[in-house]
Amino acid sequence: MTLRIDHLSKQFVKGGRELVTxxxxxxxxVGDSEFICLLGPSGCGKTxxxxxxxxxDHPTSGCVLMDGMTVDRPNPKLGxxxxxxxxxxWRTVNENIAFGxxxxxxxxxxxxxVVEKYLALAGLSGFGNSYPYELSGGMRQRVAVVRxxxxxxxxxxxxxxxxxxxxxxxxxxxLDLIDIWVKTxxxxxxxxxxxxEAVFLADRIVVLSPRPGHIRExxxxxxxxxxxxxxxxxxxxxxFVLDLINQ
Amino acid sequence: MNRSSFRHAIPSRSxxxxxxxxxxxxxxxxxxxxLNKTFILPRLETVFAVLLNPFSxxxxxxxxxxxxxxxxxxxxxxxGFLAAAxxxxxxxxxxxxxxxxxDLFDSLMQLLRPIPPLAWVPLTLAxxxxxxxxxxxxxxxxxxxxxxxxxxxxxxxVKKTWIEAAQILGAKERQxxxxxxxxxxxxxxxxxxxxxxxxxxxxxVAAEMMPGTNSGLGYLIISSYNFGQVPVIIAGMIVIxxxxxxxxxxxxxxxxxxxxxxxxxx
Numbered sequence: 072m073t074l075r076i077d078h079l080s081k082q083f084v085k086g087g088r089e090l091v092t093x094x095x096x097x098x099x100x101v102g103d104s105e106f107i108c109l110l111g112p113s114g115c116g117k118t119x120x121x122x123x124x125x126x127x128d129h130p131t132s133g134c135v136l137m138d139g140m141t142v143d144r145p146n147p148k149l150g151x152x153x154x155x156x157x158x159x160x161w162r163t164v165n166e167n168i169a170f171g172x173x174x175x176x177x178x179x180x181x182x183x184x185v186v187e188k189y190l191a192l193a194g195l196s197g198f199g200n201s202y203p204y205e206l207s208g209g210m211r212q213r214v215a216v217v218r219x220x221x222x223x224x225x226x227x228x229x230x231x232x233x234x235x236x237x238x239x240x241x242x243x244x245x246l247d248l249i250d251i252w253v254k255t256x257x258x259x260x261x262x263x264x265x266x267x268e269a270v271f272l273a274d275r276i277v278v279l280s281p282r283p284g285h286i287r288e289x290x291x292x293x294x295x296x297x298x299x300x301x302x303x304x305x306x307x308x309x310x311f312v313l314d315l316i317n318q
Numbered sequence: 319m320n321r322s323s324f325r326h327a328i329p330s331r332s333x334x335x336x337x338x339x340x341x342x343x344x345x346x347x348x349x350x351x352x353l354n355k356t357f358i359l360p361r362l363e364t365v366f367a368v369l370l371n372p373f374s375x376x377x378x379x380x381x382x383x384x385x386x387x388x389x390x391x392x393x394x395x396x397x398g399f400l401a402a403a404x405x406x407x408x409x410x411x412x413x414x415x416x417x418x419x420x421d422l423f424d425s426l427m428q429l430l431r432p433i434p435p436l437a438w439v440p441l442t443l444a445x446x447x448x449x450x451x452x453x454x455x456x457x458x459x460x461x462x463x464x465x466x467x468x469x470x471x472x473x474x475x476v477k478k479t480w481i482e483a484a485q486i487l488g489a490k491e492r493q494x495x496x497x498x499x500x501x502x503x504x505x506x507x508x509x510x511x512x513x514x515x516x517x518x519x520x521x522x523v524a525a526e527m528m529p530g531t532n533s534g535l536g537y538l539i540i541s542s543y544n545f546g547q548v549p550v551i552i553a554g555m556i557v558i559x560x561x562x563x564x565x566x567x568x569x570x571x572x573x574x575x576x577x578x579x580x581x582x583x584x
Contacts, residue, residue: 147487153482155479161504
């Protein structure tokens with residue numbers, strides 16, 4: 072699987088007259104099983120870029136190509152996880168995980184083992200019959216991750232998924248995500264405004280400039296995982312990326 | 319006086335809640351005895367006598383028993399309510415999902431909404447004459463708008479990411495409607511049904527007072543007035559109130575049982 076963002080730009084009309092460019096000539100390629108972070112300040116268009124890759128939004132020019140095919144609508148091969156979890160509060164954890172399979176018309180007997188498998192992957196065995204409001208924010212986001220994984224997408228698009236969580240939960244979920252990524256070998260594109268998070272997670276960080284967002288640099292990080300936030304190398308990379316952002 | 323002893327000085331809340339009804343009942347009985355005019359204020363016992371014989375037509379002077387009339391009123395209100403819900407929910411969903419449908423119907427709905435259901439009575443009689451169709455029309459008019467507006471509100475209030483998450487997982491438009499929009503809007507739609515049913519119940523009683531009607535609780539109390547049977551009027555009013563509370567309670571029960579997530583989600 073290769074995903075190609077090809078000379079992609081996005082403009083929109085603000086207040087009926089002013090033409091705003093939110094993304095300008097974005098151009099990069101994502102390989103199989105790669106972990107990419109889109110990093111940039113608020114308003115740089117990183118969420119818009121992710122939504123375009125997901126097929127939820129459309130570029131003004133350029134395109135997103137998945138294995139050579141243009142992505143212009145949502146596609147189960149491209150899973151997405153939202154910052155607000157967007158779990159269905161009227162469904163139990165099991166029913167939330169089963170949702171995508173139900174939509175595809177998979178029979179109940181076929182759904183059950185898949186749900187169990189992903190419930191275990193989320194570390195939530197025993198919580199299958201709970202409702203989302205009975206879970207903590209971190210647990211909810213894990214359900215959202217495995218709900219997306221259950222339909223076996225090739226790519227996981229994550230829009231500041233840990234942004235609403237406290238620092239400790241966030242660190243824990245970053246570790247869990249790396250674990251899931253190692254186990255499932257999905258391609259992940261992860262939007263964040265936290266330099267620390269990007270340096271901890273990514274194979275490559277796509278650093279975006281403030282509006283109009285264009286790619287300032289793509290930083291490759293070779294360090295093995297799990298990474299040590301307190302190491303000298305980690306601090307070096309973090310400083311380098313911070314300098315890029317503050318330019 | 320410190321706080322705790324002050325709190326002890328206040329009677330318990332449940333006692334406070336029944337204080338006024340009890341005072342009114344006692345005051346009523348005293349006033350009825352002093353006044354001694356059954357046609358203005360009958361003794362409590364005479365009202366209870368009617369209430370305690372709900373299946374007998376004897377005390378209601380040929381207007382049918384309390385029970386039979388209550389059943390007829392309930393049948394009418396359910397028919398009118400179902401007709402209203404059957405039209406208002408699909409229209410509300412359509413208006414909430416499609417701007418074209420919204421713009422097409424919005425001005426007409428805004429125009430009709432402020433007209434009280436009872437203002438339709440003369441026109442209804444001219445169109446449908448006296449009978450079940452007229453009743454259903456007036457009851458339906460009362461229930462329609464609360465159901466429509468709440469459905470619209472509920473559909474618009476469905477979180478955008480709920481819909482997008484479903485699209486990402488491969489949902490078709492029909493699946494989004496049945497598995498995301500309807501369950502997501504259900505608590506608000508249910509509120510609309512509850513309010514709509516309450517208004518429908520008020521409308522049925524009023525509609526049964528239309529000239530030429532010969533059954534139902536509304537008919538019972540208006541005909542009892544003509545016969546000078548004030549105890550039956552009051553007993554009829556009490557039954558109307560009790561059925562109203564009972565139905566509202568059933569709606570509330572389903573609400574707290576099935577839609578608890580609405581409150582807990584925030």
